[in-house]
Amino acid sequence: MKPDGRSQRNEARLAIIAGRGRLPLDIARAARDQGDDPFIIGLVGEANDIPPEFEQVSVGLGDAARIHALLKEKKIDRVVMSGGVNRRPELLELRGPLRLVRFLPAILRALSSGGDDKLLRMVITIIEAAGCRVVGAQEVVPGLLAEYGAITQRKPGANDVKNITAACAAANALGALDVGQGAVAVGGRIVALEGAEGTDGMLARVAEMRANGRISATRKGVLVKLCKPQQDLRADLPSIGPDTVRNADVAGLSGIAVDAGRAFVLERETVIEEADRRGLFVVGIDRENPATLSTDSST
Structure with missing residues (x-):
C-alpha cells in the first residue's frame, strides 16, 4: 500500500x-x-x-x-x-x-x-x-455514458419523438460531412445545425430566432447530439451537461436526446435536477431506430 x-x-x-x-x-x-x-x-x-x-x-x-x-x-x-x-x-x-x-x-x-x-x-x-x-x-469512466431511455421524470411525447427522428436524421447527415454533432428540430422541421460555434452557440441561435419570430413561440423542439458516423470513438464523444439543459430551456426546447452508449452525460445528478426543475426530458436513443422510444401519452 x-x-x-x-x-x-x-x-x-x-x-x-x-x-x-x-x-x-x-x-x-x-x-x-x-x-x-x-x-x-x-x-x-x-x-x-x-x-x-x-x-x-x-x-x-x-x-x-x-x-x-x-x-x-x-x-x-x-x-x-x-x-x-x-x-x-x-x-x-x-x-x-x-x-x-x-x-x-x-x-x-x-x-x-x-x-x-x-x-x-x-x-x-x-x-x-x-x-x-x-x-x-x-x-x-464508463459510468458517464448515456443509457438508453429517459433519465428524467419527463419522458418524450409523440411529438417529441417526431422531432427526435427528424433531428437524428439531420445530425447523422451533418456528422457524415464531419461538420458537427447536433441538430435542433421544431415541429418536425430542422431549424438549426451545429457548426464551429458548438452546441451552446447553436442553442443561442435558436433562442434568438424564437425572439425574432423566425420560430413559433409556442411549438417546442428537441436537441439531438450524436456521434459522427465515421467518428473514432477514442476522441470527442458528444457530451451534455447542466449548461446544455439550461440553454435548451432558454431556446424553448422540450428536451434533449443523445446517442445511447456513445455520448457522455456530465454531472448527471445536476443534469437530472435541472431538467426536472425546468420540465425537460433527457433521453438516450438508438440512433438507428429513434422512433422506437416509448412515449409519454400525456404530453
Missing part, C-alpha cells in the same frame, strides 16, 4: 490531454481510484483550472514536440484526449520533433481543409508515434 492508503499504482502512467470542461477532471479522479497516477497535459487557453491534487503541465495547442517529450519523460503508456477545444492551432504554433516530419503534409491538409474528426485522427496518429496507446474516455 502507498502511504496515502491507495493500492500500489501501475508503473506505466495514464496521460490526460485536457481541453475545456469538467470531463478531464472526472477522468483523472476515476483513473486515480483505479490505481493509476494520472498526468494532466492542459492545453493553453482551453483547459479549465486543474486542482493541484494532480501532477500537471500546460502546453501550447500545436506543441507536439513538448507533448512527445512529456510522454517519454513521464513514462506514459496510455493517453486520453478529453474536453472541448475552441480553436485550431495556427501553422506558426506547430512544433514537432524531426520524427514527425513525415506527418507534416497530412497535418497541413487536416488543418486547412479537414473537419474535426480528420484532425483528431491525425492527433491520435501523432500520439501513437510516441509509442503510446490512445484510449477512449469511456474506458476509464
Whole structure:
C-alpha cells in the first residue's frame, strides 16, 4: 500500500490531454481510484483550472514536440484526449520533433481543409508515434455514458419523438460531412445545425430566432447530439451537461436526446435536477431506430 492508503499504482502512467470542461477532471479522479497516477497535459487557453491534487503541465495547442517529450519523460503508456477545444492551432504554433516530419503534409491538409474528426485522427496518429496507446474516455469512466431511455421524470411525447427522428436524421447527415454533432428540430422541421460555434452557440441561435419570430413561440423542439458516423470513438464523444439543459430551456426546447452508449452525460445528478426543475426530458436513443422510444401519452 502507498502511504496515502491507495493500492500500489501501475508503473506505466495514464496521460490526460485536457481541453475545456469538467470531463478531464472526472477522468483523472476515476483513473486515480483505479490505481493509476494520472498526468494532466492542459492545453493553453482551453483547459479549465486543474486542482493541484494532480501532477500537471500546460502546453501550447500545436506543441507536439513538448507533448512527445512529456510522454517519454513521464513514462506514459496510455493517453486520453478529453474536453472541448475552441480553436485550431495556427501553422506558426506547430512544433514537432524531426520524427514527425513525415506527418507534416497530412497535418497541413487536416488543418486547412479537414473537419474535426480528420484532425483528431491525425492527433491520435501523432500520439501513437510516441509509442503510446490512445484510449477512449469511456474506458476509464464508463459510468458517464448515456443509457438508453429517459433519465428524467419527463419522458418524450409523440411529438417529441417526431422531432427526435427528424433531428437524428439531420445530425447523422451533418456528422457524415464531419461538420458537427447536433441538430435542433421544431415541429418536425430542422431549424438549426451545429457548426464551429458548438452546441451552446447553436442553442443561442435558436433562442434568438424564437425572439425574432423566425420560430413559433409556442411549438417546442428537441436537441439531438450524436456521434459522427465515421467518428473514432477514442476522441470527442458528444457530451451534455447542466449548461446544455439550461440553454435548451432558454431556446424553448422540450428536451434533449443523445446517442445511447456513445455520448457522455456530465454531472448527471445536476443534469437530472435541472431538467426536472425546468420540465425537460433527457433521453438516450438508438440512433438507428429513434422512433422506437416509448412515449409519454400525456404530453
